[in-house]
Amino acid sequence: MTTSAATPKAATARRLDDIRLTDAAEVGAKAASLGELMASGVRVPPGVVLPVGAAELTADDRTSLLRDGVAELGKGPFAVRSSGIAEDGADHSYAGIYESILDVSLDDLAAATERVLASASDSRAAVYGAGRASRERLAVIVQQMIQPAAAGVALTADPISGDRSLSVVTAVRGTGDRLVSGASIGDEWAVRDGRATARRRPEDAITQAQAVQVAREARRIASDRGVPQDIEWAIDTEGTLWILQARPMTALPPEVSWESPARGAYTRQLRFGEWIAEPVTPLFESWLLIRLEEALHAKLRAEIGQHAPLPHHVIVNGWYFYSLNWFSASSLARSLPSMLAHLLREPRKLAGVMPLTVRFSVPLMERTWREDVQPRYRAEIAEANAQVESIPVAELPGFIDRLADLAGEYFMWIAALAGAAYKMEINLALSYRRSVAPILGGSHLPLLSGFEAPGEPGRHAVASIDWWYPVAPELGSATRPAEEHARLVATRKAAEGAAFAVLASSPRRLRAFQELLTQTQHLVPLREEQTAEWTMPWPAMRQAVLRIGQALADRGVIAQPEDVFFLTRTEALAALDGKAVRSVDVGARRSLRDEQARLVPPLRLGKVNRVLKMMWSTYPRWLGAVPSDGALVTGSPASPGRATGPVRIIRGPSEFDQLQQGDVLVAPLTAPAWTPLFTRAAAVVTDVGSPAAHASIIAREYGIPAVVGCGDATARLRTGMVVTVDGATGNVELA
DSSP, X not given: OOOOTTSOTTOOOEEGGGOOGGGHHHHOHHHHHHHHHHHTTOOOOOEEEEOGGGGGSOHHHHHHHHHHHTGGGOSOOEEEEEEESSTTOSSOOOTTSSOEEEEEOSTTHHHHHHHHHHGGGSHHHHHTTOOGGGGGGEEEXXXXXXXXEEEEXXXXXXXXXXXXXXXXXXXXXXXXXXXXXXXXXXXXXXXXXXXXXXXXXXXXXXXXXXHHHHHHHHHHHHHHHTSOEEEEEEEETTSOEEEEEEEEOXXXXXXXXXXXXXXXXXXXXXXXXXXXXXXXXHHIIIIIIHHHHXXXXXXXHHHHOOOOOSOSEEEETTEEEEEOGGGSHHHHHHHHHHHHHHHHHOHHHHGGGSTTTHHHHHHHHHHHIIIIIHHHHHHHHHHHHHHTTTSOGGGHHXXXXXXXXXXXXXXXXXXXXXXXXXXXXXXXXXXXXXXXXXXXXXXXXXXXXXXXXXXXXXXXXXXXXXXXXXXXXXXXXXXXXXXXXXXXXXXXXXXXXXXXXXXXXXXXXXXXXXXXXXXXXXXXXXXXXXXXXHTTTHHHHHHHHHHHHHXXXXXXXXXXXXXXXXXXXXXXXXXXXTOOOOOOOHHHHHHXXXXXXXXXXXXXXXXXXXXXXXXXXXXXXXXXXXOOTTEEEEOEEEEOOEEEEEXXXXXSGGGGGGOOTTOEEEESOOOGGGGGGGGTOSEEEESSOOTXXXXXXXXXXXXXXXXXXXXXXXXXXXXXXXXXXXXXXXXXXXX
């Protein structure tokens, strides 16, 4: 090899297949990793490396080294890539901060090498703490450029959930630079146990078999290295798989199990689960949640004879999952005698549980709620508000229990009437699709907006029902201009007129559709009225809990009153009674909750029976969901329209002020205290929720698109990403 007399001895081009991990200080982490892969039998494009010492040479000397080094690689084209000392580490990958240049001809090789070296001191490197001195710490890899039919990235653990048994393969046609740069989202495959499932296929870049092949090779590399890997790959036009890079995955969620501790099926997507967006605090779970569930199910037994097996919920990694086991065959069989007895005694009431007959039971349920339940609820809460400051501390636990039981019983009426609204909307959506959509297209959703302009949240409005959160945070006004509400009303009336015109040729179908529409429209604002006042006991309950916390702080049991939320009910009441309790590390419990808040829980746990699984997967389609190969996330259509804007992830009240006008609000859920955010949002996307949830109904009244029940939108989307939300099809796509 010919070099000038001034060439340092270490500055010689090295064959990639002669390099090992022990050479990283000389050739950089990427080159060392590729050399080790080649030694273990992984197919890597052959190449040579200019070591970090080459930066000390003149450009002419580097050109001379390259000319000799690449002779056996042929005439090109080549891929010219960086290999930094700090790249591809276990803690930081620094991926993409240095230049890589593809399809380089032999004549342009020297210039491309200089560009790569120069990238060590550009603005991207500076962001990561690299300055001009890093130029001496950068090696350059020159490899044969394969001609890929498809390329992409394989992750040997799910970056969202942290599941180490799942591999995620993304792919685009041609070279992978569009994917790595973020210019394309590519196809995405989930691969587990040798089976691949397409999550999206906008480019149809690879087959199912190729996704399995890529994942298998990636997992082999991860197994050899002992840690999950982030692997760049390509498949050439002959169908040969090549590995272009392998580095440890960084910022991977901790490995946790989402196995249910109890038999059966559980979900975050129903009843109280739609009000809880975070890991629960110990006092809330062991006191309020349990009493709410017990009161709800006792009321369901009394009203319709339904028996629900214990436990009513499970907590996994701090997250709440509500039981679906009341829908199992054994539970329904146990409930059958008492439900039949109720059917004989009050047939119209029991009819409320059946989707096709619910319309006949709604007037009876609503009248009972309006004339008896609602006024009694308001009166008892008003009395509690008057007592909460003066009642003796020793009597506060009983005071809280009474309010919790009252709220649990009241929720039965929400479940009944909101459940009726959900069933009626499904029937309306199916009727629209069957009789109207073939002529008009679109969806039923414009028919369900423009009823009542949202008012200001009351002092009892909550962001979450976990009473650790203060109620009614100061958020600003929730009102919108009257002309915007009038526009929604006009849009609804126009949609009604168009639908009626389509059905006019069949008076029978027209009457049936009008009756169904009238009943569904009646229930939509009714449901929001109920949920808006359901949390009326929360201010008094929270104040009572904090009074207990103050008493415990005065006795030195806890450091400050708010620490009481991190005790269990048993611990708090024992201490209040003056009994000796073991020391509780409140700080450790807070820290554990913070760690668990970074997890991404699934929507369901355990074994879901076949009927329920079918219903769960079918509901979004019944409501108008249309699969999209290009969707980043999908959910249930909740409010019509399309809107484009930057994503803003908002997880709770402390972040409410971050939402800017025109942002796409992406949240775990929304509850009444979130309402003022809808005045700024261009669209709403939530992890949990149904068309009867707060986000759905309020988004319709603000005239903005909404997609709900996406499962992991807050993890898959990123703040600043520009997306388009289609509220009629349930899709969120890259704009």
